[in-house]
Amino acid sequence: MTANFYIVSLGPGHPELITIQALRILAQSDVILVQNRSESNEWKGSVAHKILTGIIDKCSEWFEDCKFGSVKKIEARLKAVYTPMNYSPQAYSHLIDEIVKACTEHKSVAYVTLGDAALFSSAYYLFDILKEKYQKIADKTEVIAGISSISYASALVKKPLCLGDTKLEVIPMHSDELKSTKVYMRLHKGDDLRDFEADDLYYFENLGFENEIYNKGKPGIIKNYLTVLIDFAKSKLPRFYKKKD
Numbered sequence: 358m359t360a361n362f363y364i365v366s367l368g369p370g371h372p373e374l375i376t377i378q379a380l381r382i383l384a385q386s387d388v389i390l391v392q393n394r395s396e397s398n399e400w401k402g403s404v405a406h407k408i409l410t411g412i413i414d415k416c417s418e419w420f421e422d423c424k425f426g427s428v429k430k431i432e433a434r435l436k437a438v439y440t441p442m443n444y445s446p447q448a449y450s451h452l453i454d455e456i457v458k459a460c461t462e463h464k465s466v467a468y469v470t471l472g473d474a475a476l477f478s479s480a481y482y483l484f485d486i487l488k489e490k491y492q493k494i495a496d497k498t499e500v501i502a503g504i505s506s507i508s509y510a511s512a513l514v515k516k517p518l519c520l521g522d523t524k525l526e527v528i529p530m531h532s533d534e535l536k537s538t539k540v541y542m543r544l545h546k547g548d549d550l551r552d553f554e555a556d557d558l559y560y561f562e563n564l565g566f567e568n569e570i571y572n573k574g575k576p577g578i579i580k581n582y583l584t585v586l587i588d589f590a591k592s593k594l595p596r597f598y599k600k601k602d
């Protein structure tokens with residue numbers, strides 16, 4: 358049997374900015390894998406651990422007796438996984454070994470990531486390897502959405518990331534030859550998108566509601582204001598690449 362494997366977005370750091378869903382998954386996981394810079398079990402240089410410590414301290418005060426279990430107990434289930442931040446095959450293969458081991462020994466395993474997994478999370482490099490080599494774990498993987506650092510930054514200064522005639526670009530520094538993921542919002546009911554040209558297009562309707570649907574392909578004629586389209590960029594980067602200095 359393979360465990361349920363969760364990639365859990367932690368939010369940008371403020372303990373109130375983890376989602377209830379993420380907190381529930383963490384409270385119900387048997388083990389929570391956290392990247393760490395030290396080869397011993399001592400925590401060193403782990404931003405994810407720092408965020409988790411704040412969340413456990415604050416949320417255990419607020420929700421100790423909540424229905425999904427003890428938040429305080431999360432601490433004892435954290436497992437440091439040594440990860441040199443060099444994007445090397447070794448760094449990822451060690452993480453993968455730890456995920457595979459945990460998924461064999463437990464029923465529910467979490468791996469945490471900063472902000473929202475949708476933005477530059479190495480969890481997706483891991484997920485690629487799982488899909489290639491450990492299909493059973495990949496099939497039982499769920500990604501838990503979170504609040505990104507840029508959503509929080511925008512709220513802090515009370516400035517929208519995009520509005521009206523502006524659009525948002527998220528650009529990784531020190532990179533060239535970038536491909537863009539394109540997000541289409543503010544569609545109109547009746548828009549005819551049967552001939553819409555895109556590479557890897559998905560449409561999402563009524564996200565988060567009981568009538569939520571999502572599919573790959575052209576959306577046809579838009580039925581609903583609550584529709585968003587995402588044309589996902591296909592990265593040409595090799596999975597393991599060296600960071601530029």
Ligand SMILES: C[S@@+](CC[C@H](N)C(=O)[O-])C[C@H]1O[C@@H](n2cnc3c(N)ncnc32)[C@H](O)[C@@H]1O
Binds near residue numbers: 470472475504505
């Ligand atoms: C590997 S990316 C991960 C982004 C993350 N998934 C998110 O949703 O924000 C790391 C970069 O995100 C930004 N970042 C993430 N958390 C942040 C925070 N708490 N404060 C400021 N910047 C942050 C920084 O630019 C950092 O170099």
